[in-house]
Amino acid sequence: DSNIVERAIRPQAIVRKNSLFAGNAGGGRTWATLSTLIQSAKMNEVDPLAWLTQTLERIAAGWPSSEIDALMPWNFKK
Template sequence: FFLLSRTYPDASWSHSRRKFYELHVAGSSEVATATVERMARLWQVEKTVRGQSPDARVAARQKASAAVVADLFDLWQQTLRRISGKSKLAEAIRYAISRRAIFERFLTDGRIELDSNIVERAIRPQTITRKNSLFAGSDGGGRTWATIATLLQTAKMNNVDPFAWLTVTLQRIANGWSSSEIDALMPWNH
């Protein structure tokens, strides 16, 4: 999914859902409310298939989600013909319809997530760190901060406790660890 989200940044159903949800909360559109309720069924299916094989995910999606997706696009097509093209609802519908092919890919490829929420949650700490490092005081300080943040995140991605790893690694370096063997200290080797 990461590749898909980088190639198609607007491929997330949750981005589309937000536009309808705002209208639903405002109470300004029965179609938006119906959309949000129908989309909820998609996330219910995803909750049951998360962690399963791609083939199992596709089978469940074909059985339960494909009809919901088809119903949503039918609703949007019918609604778009009878509302003002300048309305917020029309904008939300056009956003979804223009991405139909990419939105439907999750139905036939079990490797693809319904939304980008998992990726966005995973990169949020790095994004915050990157913004904070702008105030590191100098270019060298910023580079050092970025290096440490990258190493700590790499430790997390390798299921290594970042604090413990960094503590041991710095102690080993301080005690004269050979620079030719620095690769042995990397988190993926623990």
């Protein structure tokens, strides 16, 4: 039975589907990207605002692309 998994990914899938109606292709891609990031943080029990703030600050400060995995929500230090 996969109901638990289906319920867990439903919000992410619905938002992605709704992004098809964002007005244009670029807006839809941006919406889908942001909603995926937010849902990934929620699924990892991380505050999306705190994680995104820290991640964007680090990228702006010149975070090395070779260490991008350290910025993922599952590696976020609370």
